[in-house]
Amino acid sequence: MATITQTKSATWKAMVRRKGWPPAIKTFRLKKDAENWARATEDEIMRGIYVLRDGSENVSVSDALERYLNEITPTKKPTTQQGNIVQAKQLKSKLGQYSLAVLNSNQIAAFRDQRIKEGKSNNTVRLELALLSHLYNTAIREWGLGLTVNPVTNVKKPSAGKGRIRRLEDDEEDRLISACREHSNPLLTWIVQLALYTAMRKTEVLTLTRRNLNMTKRTVTLYDTKNDYLRTVPMTKKAHRVFEEVLNYQFRPKDTELLFFGEPGAGGIRKPYTMTKAWQKSLKKAGINEFKFHDLRHEATSRLVEAGLSDQEVSSITGHNSMQMLRRYTHLRGGDLVRKIEDI
Secondary structure, X not given: OEEEEEOOOOXXXXXXXXXXXXXXXXXXXXXXXXXXXXXXXXXXXXXXXOOOOHHXXXXXHHHHHHHHHHHOHHHOOHHHHXXXXXXXXXXXXXXXXXXXXXXXXXXXXXXXXXXXXOOOOHHHHHHHHHHHHHHHHHHHHHHOOOOOOOHHHHOOOOOOOOOOOOOOOOOHHHHHHHHHHOOOOOHHHHHHHHHHHHOOOHHHHHOOEHHHEEOOOOEEEXXXXXXOOOEEEEOOHHHHHHHHHXXXXXXXXXXXXXXXXXXXXHHHOEEEOOOHHHHHHHHHHHOOOOOOOHHHHHHHHHHHHHOOOOHHHHHHHHOOOOHHHHHHHHHHHHHHHHHHOOOO
């Protein structure tokens, strides 16, 4: 049964009571709104579909994202954690003022369109929507905030795009290595060379320790990868020589197992070498434009394909999660395919 009463502040409080259900209470500015809500709530209770939404109505998207960053993000890999922080910042800026219960698909679609108009890549927007979607799923399944629907599921995601391929051209490799060698810390050059010779991801290189290396068998065993499975990467002769230089580095501190170490931080603990600024300076000095560190991995993968390795062999080295990810390199086998069908 519903009761509508006027409060001292001249608002209208609606209360719905029914045996077996917790009281549903909400305050409105207009009496008509209170009556409409009371009728709708009674109907939902009668049909057994009423959900107490006070939690989601009182929690803003901004506050929910903050809770997500504190509780969920720390369980993810370091690179994903950093991505979550950047993505959450954009979501807070554009959608943070809405409550979880109020935000709808139309508003989320408008956010998507605005981000694309700002010149953000499709993948950037997809990742932002993915974080928002996981936030809602977490709120529904774990936080008990009374939500029943994830509004992101009804929003069309931007297409994934064709993927980025940027190769080193002409003498760019020599210029890049030369510029890195001019940096005061030799770790920068070794990191760049290993990314180019092994196709390992940046984080995989930066977190290497002695236990990852088998110099006799010329292999690198990666225990903590993006796809969460162990991977063994063979060393080329060039990679093997670089690792020998790294292991023989005379200024290596004794307080860390990291091959590529930074300065001691809080508690005297060293984290992996931070190379962003040095990398950018080296690119500028080498006169190389529109090139990202991750492009070294693309270059290395392209060379494996050009060397005649099969997709399965390339995947076992690079850790690509699906053959579809390797399709962007298929065109590199064009000359080989022509030779194979020449006599058909």
